[in-house]
Amino acid sequence: MSTGVAWARHLRRRRGKKIFQQALTMYRFHRTPFEEIIENILSVMESHEAYFTFPTVASTATQKPDLLKKIIHQGSEIAVHGYQHVKYPLISIKDQESDMIRALRTYEKLGIPIKGFRAPYNSYDSNTAELIERHGFRWDAGIGYLKENREKTDFFKVIQGNRELSFVCIPLNELSDDLLIDELHCSPKEMVKRLCHALDYAKKSRGVIMFDLHPIRIGQAEYVGVLDRILSYGERIGGWFPTVSQAVEIGASKSDWNGHEFCCLLTGDVDNFYFRDYLRRLG
Ligand SMILES: [Zn+2]
Structure with a gap:
């Protein structure tokens, strides 16, 4: 930890108190090994016959290929979350494309199917959407976080010029674990209340709702019960909880969510497995 402490001090000097506090919280969360975090999530998903989608940074994925295979084996899904965790609008179109290609090659080598x-x-510039199409992705789960897209209740497509791009986009709800835990300081009970309220809205609109619940938080023993409770509630009110690819491939839409009242896509980004990598990104 001495390196960690030194880094944390460096951060406090350079980036201020908020980042320092956040780093301390992440240090605490990273004391739970990722094997345990994923196990906690998968066992809840399994008990509900539900599936989770893990957009994962490809350079991180190479550190624990067996853990990713376990996810696939349960029926859940991995998606590309960059080769490195960089903000695409800050790099050139050429570098965005190289990052995407490198991520796809990495997953191909690991034998992990990617769609x-x-x-x-969730950061895109005007070039990113065309690259997503060019490299054959079937869906994107971040464009839906733009303010004008968040409140949508169905899959949608990006129009560029007068052309509709081929891949499917999904609205991404603003109730993330970061917002609920780090910013609003919700208790697990309060998180359940807010998330279930969002599910009620999805049911009412007979739409699709997607959450980004990072495994580093939601997979902790103290929070994994939230996942269990929202699944129980969602099932009770007629929700369907597939992977994003299952929902997209079945061509589900508002007219028919595979025989259910509405569709809920549980996703959570894996940015890094280790605290030292988290710090490296901040530093
Ligand atoms: Zn991320």
């Missing part, structure tokens, strides 16, 4: 993409930080 979807979510840019790091």
Whole structure:
């Protein structure tokens, strides 16, 4: 930890108190090994016959290929979350494309099937959508976080010029674990209340709702019960909880969510497995 402490001090000097506090919280969360975090999530998903989608940074994925295979084996899904966790708008179109290609090659080598993409930080520029199409992704799960898209209740497509791009986009709800835990300081009970309220809205609109619940938080023993409770509630009110690819491939839409009242896509980005990598990204 001495390196960690030194880094944390460096951060406090350079980036201020908020980042320092956040780093301390992440240090605490990273004391739970990722094997345990994923196990906690998968066992809840399994008990509900539900599936989770993990957009994962490809350079991180190479550190624990067996853990990713376990996810696939349960029926859940991995998607590309960049090769590195960089903000695409800050790099050139050429570098965005290299990052995407490198991520796809990495997953191909690991034998992990890939259909979807979510840019790091849900951050896109005017070039990113065409690259997503060019590299054959079937869906994107980050464009839906733009303010004008968040409140949508069905899959949608990006129009560029007068052309509709081929891949499917999904609205991404603003109730993320970061917002609920780090910013609003919700208790698990309060999180359940807010998330279930969002599910009620999805049912009412007979639409699709997608959450980004990062495994580093939601997979902790103290929070994994939230996942269990929202699944129980969602099932009770007629929800369907597939992977993003299952929902997209079945061509589900508002007219028919595979025989259910509405569709809920549980996703959570894996940015890094280790605290030292988290710090490296901040530093
Ligand atoms: Zn991320």
